[in-house]
Amino acid sequence: MSHFIDRRLNSKNKSTVNRQRFMRRYKKQIKHAVSDAVTQRSIQDVSSGESISIPQKDLSEPFFHQGNGGKRGKVHPGNDSFVTGDKIKRPPPQGGAGSGEGEASDQGEGNDDFVFQISKDEYLDLLFEDLALPNLEQKQLDKLIEYKTYRAGFTSDGVPANINIVRSLQNSLLRRTALGAGKKRRINELEQQINELRQVKKPNLILIAELEQEVETLKNRVRHLPFIDTFDLKFNNFVQRPVPSSQAVMFCLMDVSGSMDQATKEMAKRFYVLLYLFLTRSYQHIEVVFIRHHTQAKEVDEQEFFYSQETGGTIVSSALKLMHEIVQERYPENQWNIYAAQASDGDNWADDSPTCRKILEDKLLPWLRYYAYIEITNRPHQSLWREYEKLTETHPEFAMQHIRSVNDIFPVFRELFKKQAA
Amino acid sequence: MKKTKHLPHGPDWDFDLLALYDKEIQRVANIYRLNTYPNQIEVITAEQMMDAYSSVGMPIGYRHWSFGKKFIQTEQTYKRGQMGLAYEIVINSDPCIAYLMEENTLPMQALVIAHACYGHNSFFKNNYLFKTWTDASSIIDYLLFAKQYIEQCEEKYGIDEVEDILDSCHALMNYGVDRYKRPQKISLSEEKRRQQERTDYMQSQVNALWRTIPIKPEKTNPAAARFPNEPQENILYFIEKHAPLLQPWQREIVRIVRKISQYFYPQKQTQVMNEGWATFWHYTLMQHLYDEGKLSDKFMLEVIHNHTNVTLQPPYNANYYSGINPYALGFAMFTDIRRICEHPTDEDKEWFPDIAGSNWLDTLHFAMQNFKDESFIGQYLSPKLIRDFKLFGVIDDDSKNYINVEAIHDEAGYQKIRQQLAEQYNLSNIEPNIQVYSVDLNGDRSLKLRYVPHQKIPLGESTQEVLKHLHRLWGFDVSLEQEQDDGKIHILAKVPPNIAVSDDLI
Numbered sequence: 029m030s031h032f033i034d035r036r037l038n039s040k041n042k043s044t045v046n047r048q049r050f051m052r053r054y055k056k057q058i059k060h061a062v063s064d065a066v067t068q069r070s071i072q073d074v075s076s077g078e079s080i081s082i083p084q085k086d087l088s089e090p091f092f093h094q095g096n097g098g099k100r101g102k103v104h105p106g107n108d109s110f111v112t113g114d115k116i117k118r119p120p121p122q123g124g125a126g127s128g129e130g131e132a133s134d135q136g137e138g139n140d141d142f143v144f145q146i147s148k149d150e151y152l153d154l155l156f157e158d159l160a161l162p163n164l165e166q167k168q169l170d171k172l173i174e175y176k177t178y179r180a181g182f183t184s185d186g187v188p189a190n191i192n193i194v195r196s197l198q199n200s201l202l203r204r205t206a207l208g209a210g211k212k213r214r215i216n217e218l219e220q221q222i223n224e225l226r227q228v229k230k231p232n233l234i235l236i237a238e239l240e241q242e243v244e245t246l247k248n249r250v251r252h253l254p255f256i257d258t259f260d261l262k263f264n265n266f267v268q269r270p271v272p273s274s275q276a277v278m279f280c281l282m283d284v285s286g287s288m289d290q291a292t293k294e295m296a297k298r299f300y301v302l303l304y305l306f307l308t309r310s311y312q313h314i315e316v317v318f319i320r321h322h323t324q325a326k327e328v329d330e331q332e333f334f335y336s337q338e339t340g341g342t343i344v345s346s347a348l349k350l351m352h353e354i355v356q357e358r359y360p361e362n363q364w365n366i367y368a369a370q371a372s373d374g375d376n377w378a379d380d381s382p383t384c385r386k387i388l389e390d391k392l393l394p395w396l397r398y399y400a401y402i403e404i405t406n407r408p409h410q411s412l413w414r415e416y417e418k419l420t421e422t423h424p425e426f427a428m429q430h431i432r433s434v435n436d437i438f439p440v441f442r443e444l445f446k447k448q449a450a
Numbered sequence: 451m452k453k454t455k456h457l458p459h460g461p462d463w464d465f466d467l468l469a470l471y472d473k474e475i476q477r478v479a480n481i482y483r484l485n486t487y488p489n490q491i492e493v494i495t496a497e498q499m500m501d502a503y504s505s506v507g508m509p510i511g512y513r514h515w516s517f518g519k520k521f522i523q524t525e526q527t528y529k530r531g532q533m534g535l536a537y538e539i540v541i542n543s544d545p546c547i548a549y550l551m552e553e554n555t556l557p558m559q560a561l562v563i564a565h566a567c568y569g570h571n572s573f574f575k576n577n578y579l580f581k582t583w584t585d586a587s588s589i590i591d592y593l594l595f596a597k598q599y600i601e602q603c604e605e606k607y608g609i610d611e612v613e614d615i616l617d618s619c620h621a622l623m624n625y626g627v628d629r630y631k632r633p634q635k636i637s638l639s640e641e642k643r644r645q646q647e648r649t650d651y652m653q654s655q656v657n658a659l660w661r662t663i664p665i666k667p668e669k670t671n672p673a674a675a676r677f678p679n680e681p682q683e684n685i686l687y688f689i690e691k692h693a694p695l696l697q698p699w700q701r702e703i704v705r706i707v708r709k710i711s712q713y714f715y716p717q718k719q720t721q722v723m724n725e726g727w728a729t730f731w732h733y734t735l736m737q738h739l740y741d742e743g744k745l746s747d748k749f750m751l752e753v754i755h756n757h758t759n760v761t762l763q764p765p766y767n768a769n770y771y772s773g774i775n776p777y778a779l780g781f782a783m784f785t786d787i788r789r790i791c792e793h794p795t796d797e798d799k800e801w802f803p804d805i806a807g808s809n810w811l812d813t814l815h816f817a818m819q820n821f822k823d824e825s826f827i828g829q830y831l832s833p834k835l836i837r838d839f840k841l842f843g844v845i846d847d848d849s850k851n852y853i854n855v856e857a858i859h860d861e862a863g864y865q866k867i868r869q870q871l872a873e874q875y876n877l878s879n880i881e882p883n884i885q886v887y888s889v890d891l892n893g894d895r896s897l898k899l900r901y902v903p904h905q906k907i908p909l910g911e912s913t914q915e916v917l918k919h920l921h922r923l924w925g926f927d928v929s930l931e932q933e934q935d936d937g938k939i940h941i942l943a944k945v946p947p948n949i950a951v952s953d954d955l956i
Contacts, residue, residue, distance in 0.1 A: 046515065094909065096908075112856065115855075
């Protein structure tokens, strides 16, 4: 009567659609959680998913239910000490054997947030959703070209270092066999003939001598076949193929002088994260160099870059000079795609700004894929902005944007890269 | 002594072994007159079990984000190891579908087959609530119809539109239940045909109700012509029939949610009985097989071990105490009824004169068929069980600053505890009593609900949210009022809320 069915091989993701519906409905909250997460992780940490936390109250499904209060009876098991008429102190509302548990448990898990995991791809998609990535594709063609050597079979000429020994000796054996086989066969025939002639009672010695002479000549010829000939030689063949360089270096430059507060730095951080994430979609290997500066520039690690306190004036050119030195020293421009993002509140020594422009124009921009400058400030622009503005007209790889609040970052990022594509 | 050969004892199972055990269990179940639907036993993986969990036991569910939320919750708690998955899920359908987890050992599978495929199954088929309120043969067809219909609506009207309606219906799901009328039985094709008819008819009715052309000036006292004539407890049904602005497809969705709610209603009312019955029978059937010598000791020990875990009742002061375990209480009660029949004490004869000493199997079947939790406990909870469980009743009255112990497991307390525990399972005491009270037909078409509190228990805090959902369905102002002890009417909530101000001014 019973009927058994093995469902184990049925598709298992029956709930996928419902999960997507859930993500769709709470997109706003999830995106909020994602953008929070951005500030909390290292900008190079893009390989993991993210744990998303949504306030429980946003998710609740309301229904009519009884609240606390009123008069309730409840039966409990395991009486160990009570007799009728005992008066018990009311336990604190949260715990255990009080009143109205049935209802309390219905109301959900209290104030805990609803936490769940999203995958790396979901994370990135949410993060990049507004950025209209298709616009960026043109940018990818612009990558640095490197040549890489590939094996491409065998050729008959080349340099001795590329000689393929196995192939060459195979040819040698082949040639020697081909040239010697006829002669060896003839030698065998002649020797057999000599033997037969000797069997006769009265051997024809003259004929034998002639034949022996011939055998000797042939053997000599076989001996003189060269063991190896230039004709035998085979060389490994290599060709050069162009490949887009898969390595990039990203310079993060930031002003850490007294005028930059932590909130401004956080904003800058998001921008760097976005740039980094964007680069990971195009390059396999990415290095990040952090340069911070006040009156002097210094290369630092990420932690120090974002979170150490400095005070002092601002000389932007110091950072650009340092960047130039690092490029010269470690990142030859024919091997690395160089990107740079500079964040500042726009403060600079007025005298220094023209210097900055000059360094950029002469020493850096020719070798850079892209240079983005963002100014995070609510005040009017100063000399640095005006100097940089001159650059934008002549250099398409230079872009600058003004950010006032966190909300501006996504649009600005999109703006920066759109401009490049156009 | 003649020794019977043991059945293979696992722990690994295969389909042949499952069929073998099923055959044996079925043979024994027949001895005990367990009358069941045919079984359809499906073996699934843990992940599929999570899918089944999140669709609240519906084998075919329509799409909704709340099921996704449940799935994510289940997945999270399962991955962290906070929760094991159930060994089985069983669907009240004909044939009765039972899901077994592939990870179970052979003894577990046998236990689960006995529990779900013969215990729950016979309960579904024979309990009066299930017989009256659910139709096992058509539920799968209906769920399929619902899924397809909602999918079509999503295509036609957009996911958001459909989701809005479903959200609102889910908020009122507990109020989509008829308690006094019997639903009709129909098949899938019939359902489709009638759905079309219904659509046309209902729309015409609604139009008639709200017709702006004056019918006849025979208007009498407006208070006398109250609509609806009597308060309606099935709010979703009222919405489906009378909400003025709903589109036909929206009405159909309201109906689908209502139907599904109705289908699950008996399960809510029979938790203790249903689990108790299934637990009693897996225990009794496996014990019977063991007594016949079919099961090895090793096999039986694993069965007993799991049985004991399931029927554990922690005391009130344990950390992991979370109310009375329905498996423990139900199993103990059915076992106790059998004891009263077979070995009645003087006390039993006094308390249960009609069943003490009677045929236990007849009595048990009668009890299973004709009760729900509330009445079952009221009828059969014996003093011995109250002593065994050491039950005690407390009253928590918010007008006093202490909790009073009303009764304990002694001569004076048995009656009280029995009554109190029975009330604890009375759904109408747990779910707030809210009914559609009136509609202002001639005025602003506002809808009025009325809450009658039980024991002065107020409504919980999501009331306003639910009213917003009701407002979406109704399309005009909605308010909820409460009738107080002194007969005065007090308005609890209104949507849109600004009306409350103007109302007070008047």
